[in-house]
Amino acid sequence: MHRSHTCGELRLDNNGVTVTLSGWVQKARDLGGMTFVDLRDRYGITQLVFNMETDAALCEKARKLGREFVIKVSGEVIERESKNKKNPTGEVEIDVKSLEILNVSKTPPFTIENETDGGDDLRMQYRYLDLRRAPVQKNIMLRHRVGMETRKYLDSVGFIDVETPYLIKSTPEGARDFVVPSRMNPGQFYALPQSPQTFKQLLMVSGFDRYYQIVKCFRDEDLRADRQPEFTQIDCEMAFVEQEDILNTFEGMVRHLFKVVLNVEIEDFPRMDYDDAMCLYGSDKPDVRFEMKFCDMAEVTQGKGFGVFDSAEAVLGIVVPGAADYTRKQLDKLTDWVKRPQIGAKGLIYCKMNEDGTTKSSVDKFFDDDARAEWAEKTGANKGDLILVLSGDLDKTRKQLGELRLYMGTELGLRDPKVFKPLWVMDFPLLEWDEDTERYHAMHHPFTSPKPDQLALIDTDPGKVKANAYDMVINGVEIGGGSIRIHDRELQARMFDLLGFSPEEAEAQFGFLMNAFQYGAPPHGGLALGFDRLCSMFGGSDSIRDFIAFPKNNSGRDMMIDAPSPIHDEQYSELQLKSTHTPK
Amino acid sequence: MHRSHTCGELRLDNNGVTVTLSGWVQKARDLGGMTFVDLRDRYGITQLVFNMETDAALCEKARKLGREFVIKVSGEVIERESKNKKNPTGEVEIDVKSLEILNVSKTPPFTIENETDGGDDLRMQYRYLDLRRAPVQKNIMLRHRVGMETRKYLDSVGFIDVETPYLIKSTPEGARDFVVPSRMNPGQFYALPQSPQTFKQLLMVSGFDRYYQIVKCFRDEDLRADRQPEFTQIDCEMAFVEQEDILNTFEGMVRHLFKVVLNVEIEDFPRMDYDDAMCLYGSDKPDVRFEMKFCDMAEVTQGKGFGVFDSAEAVLGIVVPGAADYTRKQLDKLTDWVKRPQIGAKGLIYCKMNEDGTTKSSVDKFFDDDARAEWAEKTGANKGDLILVLSGDLDKTRKQLGELRLYMGTELGLRDPKVFKPLWVMDFPLLEWDEDTERYHAMHHPFTSPKPDQLALIDTDPGKVKANAYDMVINGVEIGGGSIRIHDRELQARMFDLLGFSPEEAEAQFGFLMNAFQYGAPPHGGLALGFDRLCSMFGGSDSIRDFIAFPKNNSGRDMMIDAPSPIHDEQYSELQLKSTHTPK
Secondary structure (H helix, E strand, O other), rough: OOOOOOOOOOOOOHHEEEEEEEEEEEEEEOOEEEEEEEEEEEEEEEEEEEOOOOOOOHHHHHHHOOOOEEEEEEEEEEEOOOOOOOOOOOOEEEEEEEEEEEEEEEOOOOOOOOOOOOOOHHHHHHHHHHHHOHHHHHHHHHHHHHHHHHHHHHHOOOEEEOOOOEEEEOOOOOOOOOOOEEEOOOOOOOOOEEEEOHHHHHHHHOOOOOEEEEEEEEOOOOOOOEEEEEEEEEEEEEOOOHHHHHHHHHHHHHHHHHHHHHHHOOOOOEEHHHHHHHHHHHHOOOOOOOOOOOOOOHHHOOOOOOOOHHHOEEEEEEEEEEOOOOOOOHHHHHEEEEEEEEOOOOOOOEEEOOOOOEEEOOOOOOOOHHHHHHHHHOOOOOOOOOEEEEEEEEHHHHHHHHHHHHHHHHHHOOOOOOOOEEEEEEOEEEEEOOOOOOEEEEOOOEOOOEEHOOOHHHOOHHHOOOOOEEEEEEEEEEEEHHHHHHHHHHHHHHHHHOOOOOOOHHHHHHHHHHHHEEEEEOOOEEEEEEEEHHHHHHHHHHHHHOOOOOOOOOOOEEEEEEEEEOOHHHHHHHHOEEEOOOOO | OOOOOOOOOHHHHHHOOOOEEEEEEEEEOOOOOEEEEEEOOOEEEEEEEEEOOHHHHEEEEEHOOOOOEEEEEEEEEEEOOOOOOOOOOOOEEEEEEEEEEEEEEEOOOOOOOOOOOOOOHHHHOHHHHHHHOHHHHHHHHHHHHHHHHHHHHHHHOOEOOOOOOOOOOOOOOOOOEEEEOOOOOOOOOOEEOOOOOOHHHHHHOOOOOOEEEEEEOOOOOOOOOOOOEEEEEEEEEEEHHHHHHHHHHHHHHHHHHHHHHOOOOOOOEEEEEEEHHHHHHOOOOOOOOOOOOEEEEEHOOOOOHHHHHHHOOOEEEEEEEOOOOHHHHHHHHHHHHHOOOOOOOOOOEEEEEEOOOEEOOOOHHHOOOOHHHHHHHHHOOOOOOOOEEEEEEEEHHHHHHHHHHHHHHHOOOOOOOOOOOOEEEEEEEEEEOOOOOOOOEEEEOEEEEEEEEHHHHHHHHHOOOEEEEEEEOOOOOOEEEEEOOOOOOOHHHHHOOOHHOOOHHHHHHHHHHHHHEEEEOEEEEEEEEHHHHHHHHHHOOOOOHHOOOOOOOOOOOOOOOOOOOOOHHHHHHHHHHEEEOOOO
């Protein structure tokens, strides 16, 4: 071992001990008679001291050390004269007796500091150097801790980690698959799994009872800012359970993780119907760290001669507490914000509930003092509050007001990343109608079971059927979701039919699962949590990329290894494939 | 929850308690007045009893239950009259009060019993039913246990689980890659990793110090009986270490696993030079559960006029203890065995050391009593032993005698699967000469470092250079291997040169790694253990397939989901690919 101790462990207790340390040169300061070197490893930073008086040659050697050189030193632990209370090793330093350079380093293309001067692309290209920075290391270690504690918890309650295959079968339903040509079976392809969904259900048919896996999944989608072509999921399934059992199990897991990883006690883990979430927050993943619930204002706004409201399907408002003193400029800014194409509102109506008891709205022409008092009463606004109102098509208005609500929450500092408010959103619709293809899509996936008491609706009004499906939402972010699955062959076949599969297509793609259901499939259900997302949430960050050791960029490219890349002609011919791509 | 207890937990202590159980009907016995049903789940089997006298309708319903029906019953735990001591729940049964059929089952295509009547192909096609059988479930649960204990151990000694990417870059060195066409980058491909080798080395460059991952790897090889296109590896790397540190760390891990998983104490974990292993056992993965070491018999066999020996490069023998009474027929069978093409020996010479002090060999014409006594002295054979001798080219003879030694060990019952004898084989050659391509190949991989004191030999006699490389061998099976890596850019470039890479090729494929070495790469090394193999070893089986939930067959095909399979024209066109395969 090239060390007796790490750079994070020496304390005053070790005073006088001879130690060997190895690590990277964080920085060197030449103060004439003395040279100080900060030596860094994963565990911390320890100060080394070289003295011209006691060993000039050694000190000269130390002076020549560059940033990020890898060195090995031996020496005596001594008490520091000027202690650094911020550093756990800051009470001691090493009086170095020998110095070996294990490896030299060119000057890194950016500084290896908490705040670096490197741009995004440069840091991705030299990711191995970016990963040396303490905040990035901390993220990756947090991810390890969350993963390990997840495993320990699930193991302790009887879940079995079963590896499902990565080379599976392409199924055109849902997102696009990555495919893998098979050399041994020319003309045929494997697909990389978008999730182990069917395999975990088969494991329930096999009687494994409780399954989990922390597993890579793959989706060949056009990437948005925070999507990765490969991502990781905590994937779970249980048999002989009802929805309640699953919610309790994973509520328990998440409480455990918050406790052991962040030392945070989750007090409340409420449940909310999908319909309520849409109605009160305009979102199926409401951020409940703050109130500002929607108020249906149709009753107090329509029929007063204001055409915009009168012709609207919905008039919805929120009360922004204490914002009555917003200036004209601030309100104009808000109006501009909701009118941006990303939000798409036509305008914003406000009403100030001034501290002095007066009220002032942007539509005073149509709404007099009394009418505005009705607004206050309807919304529950108090003196000092600001009412913001959007109107139009119901679905769009909900979405727009939901965005505005989040914006106001952020503006008012109500979205503290250190406060965690999880909830379950439940009773999702089974299907959603797709205007483009003019058919139903599964809202969750085709294996989700309708609520038993609504089975009859499937034939008469499928869009109305609710599913035994649930999402876990924390701070307005969908952390995961799941459902009770169909375990009956006939119902599964009916479901595929509803989704526009011909019986032949259903058989070709999912015949193995429907067959399995004929041999004693137990009732089962489960969920999957986005592991990258969960880790970034624990780390207080919005970006999953910061919590992935080697992420890809928005073109799905690994900038460090420069992949994907062309393959050899020989590989094409072995795979019996030809490229039809004409490079520009 | 569809149960209050599992089918494995009820005991006499629960006598009188009302319980709800769910599970599969293992079998039903109709004894006229009473019907008994064995109810099975992952946790065990519990006997249900239905009584015509107390509830005829319920009993009729129970009589109609078929094998593998999924049922839910409630009833009272009662003491059994005839107890079954072999079953942990065998002292009680459930006096059933209600019965619900949760799902029916067709008759399975093979019996769900420990010994099934299903053939290999049928069981693979219905893997979800095969996985219901207790021995198969036991294997998968053992795998979970080994994995979990591996993680706990590595976590406890500071290793960080870091996920490395699955969509990486194709590198023609070594085995064939599976490739993944990139739709977003047409004409370009990702490759699935054969191992995370370069990434784990980069993590050491990043300062993660101790890394591990239990990770899927992929090799598109023509499959042998016990190979899988996707397999799992315990992958580890450490920085600032020397070979000794790695050996000690993973010796500790394996001891821990044997202790906690099998309750086996590993007494001895010897180390053996590669040269000694080849010389004494004719194999780089010797089974040291038994002796029967090779003896170089040239001195006592050559120059006695027996042409076969005289012209041979090597004459090697083993002493088979207590086998002097082998009959002519047995010896003929052994001779036939070594002459099979798989072994390829030209013949087998024996010499019996009879109990009465006489000796008898198959070459008495050339070797008289005294000469045969010299054989006994040279080999250390005692009265009652049998000496078996092979001769010819050194490498081939070693290989042949190594196989014969294993065969005799099995014959004599010296290879008990419940006895575990691990060892390290060390100091492997850095390179091996490939006759076909007329160039050197890396014996381990191109990142393995030569022993520092042999660096000079690289230029003069590269085939002689030994590497800081080691294999972990248990009971004659290579469980894993690793090495101290090169961390110097120049040496790595020299290595690629030796292996026949042009500087351009080396740069194109591994430029990112060689660049990383310029920015302060620490000394590092590691190893990878075959997880599938390790689990099968713990389970006392030779077959890794038994320890994989959803294995592929020898054509790389998943018989259950029928993958790989053709993809749609639309997928080809999105990927800008065309198949050149002409179906026969």
